[in-house]
Amino acid sequence: MxxxxxxxxxxxxxxxxxxxxxxxxxxxxxxxxxxxxxxxxxxxxxxxxxxxxxxxxxxxxxxxxxxxxxxxxxxxxxxxxxxxxxxxxxxRMDRVLEVRPEDMVAVVQPGVTREALNHELRATGLFFPVDPGANATLGGMASTRASGTTAVRYGTMAENVLALEVVLASGAVIRTGSGARKASNGYDLTRLMVGSEGTLGLITELTLRLQGQPEATAAATCAFEKMGDAVDCVIATIQAGLPMARIEFVDGPTVAAVNAYSGADLPVMPHLLVEFHGSETSVAADARFFGELVSDMNGQAFKWAEKAEDRTALWAMRHHAYWAILAARKGAKAIVTDMCVPISRLAEAVEITAQDIAMAGLEGPILGHVGDGNFHAILLVDPEDPSEMARAKQIADTMAERALAFGGTITGEHGVGMGKLHLMEAEHGEAWGVMGELKAALDPQNLLNPGKIIRPGNN
Missing domain, CATH: 3.30.43.10 (Uridine Diphospho-n-acetylenolpyruvylglucosamine Reductase, domain 2)
Structure with a gap:
């Protein structure tokens, strides 16, 4: 063995x-x-x-x-x-190795979590913006090309990792990228490693881009009678050029689950959760304009979270939504979908998905980082019920196929792993084979996380 x-x-x-x-x-x-x-x-x-x-x-x-x-x-x-x-x-590799405030850069080991890094940065006036919800390690976030609630403003891990130290399958150690903000000197090995899910190398050090803490922050919730109105409000906000730091969507069933789990009292209706960062003047102007858009889109129950503790509670509630949804059905497991489409097709994609779930007789609350066209249906299933599992997996596949038909992708942030492997051919075609060739070149014995990302024949 x-x-x-x-x-x-x-x-x-x-x-x-x-x-x-x-x-x-x-x-x-x-x-x-x-x-x-x-x-x-x-x-x-x-x-x-x-x-x-x-x-x-x-x-x-x-x-x-x-x-x-x-x-x-x-x-x-x-x-x-x-x-x-x-x-x-x-x-155990959980040290913040260096913070260079003047360069707005931090160098960390892969076991540092995003919350630990931001705690370390609290006196510098800087923060690391990528927020997938879970307190994930930064090495894991890079490996899966994580994003989350703030990607609409600050980008994903792909935009926020400047350099890496990586151990290859042979045991050789390489460094990719640098602390500079741009380069033009060969293949972008940093971007190749980010999102490779540990199939090409093990990340042992990361150089990360930091952001300045905003002078002012404003957050709010608003409710809508119709899911389509809420999503149309997102599209209008994007098209108006408002620089949101976050704009999240939760449907009525998600709100009901969150109310029960977190003790919130939101109306059981589709909601948007938004946050603006900037100067006192710009945030006030952006918030005022957003309020006008909400009114135009038939929004109601508009409520600002003015205190820092209220904003913290608001986003903690959103981050706990997955666990709230699981708790809504005792003993259930989740098949978590991850559809990402162009903004112009977002409302249609969300509404059709809700119809599919209802027709299948399943529970599947919908939520997501809709500012960048990314949303999730949390399909609750009895793991001992083959019929439910089959129906949920069929919905997940249908969502992915629809995303491709709409010009989107099978996964906006969760990655491929095992669950999306069978959909890679449909998205990438011959390019999937090129990925296999890269894997074979860097890991000829197929030792690193075998069975993930690459066509099974290459694994």
């Missing part, structure tokens, strides 16, 4: 930081969604890049698969060791 052949070499590097305890294996075999428990054969806890390189060399010699692990918050089974082997857990 490959792991047993690698075990002696791994123990020489890690000692008792190579774990085979059942609790550790089960922890690293779980998924946040519907995928079954899939434990690795061992869990490695490195503390330095040199140790990660030594782990990789030992596994390459033994042909042992290796899967990177951050906080385990991914939704498509990205971190599951479906081919066996070891999980490399980066939680």
């Amino acid at each position: 490959p792991f047993h052949e690698a075990q002696t070499g791994l123990e020489a590097v890690l000692g008792d930081r190579l774990s085979r305890s059942k609790s550790d294996l089960d922890l690293h075999g779980r998924s946040e969604t519907h995928f079954p428990l899939t434990p690795p054969e061992a869990v490695a806890y490195p503390e330095t890049t040199a140790e990660v390189a030594a782990i990789m060399k030992a596994c390459a010699e033994a042909r042992c698969p290796v899967v990177g692990w951050g906080a385990g918050t991914s939704l498509e089974g990205h971190g599951l060791a479906i081919k066996g082997g070891i999980a490399v857990d980066f939680t």
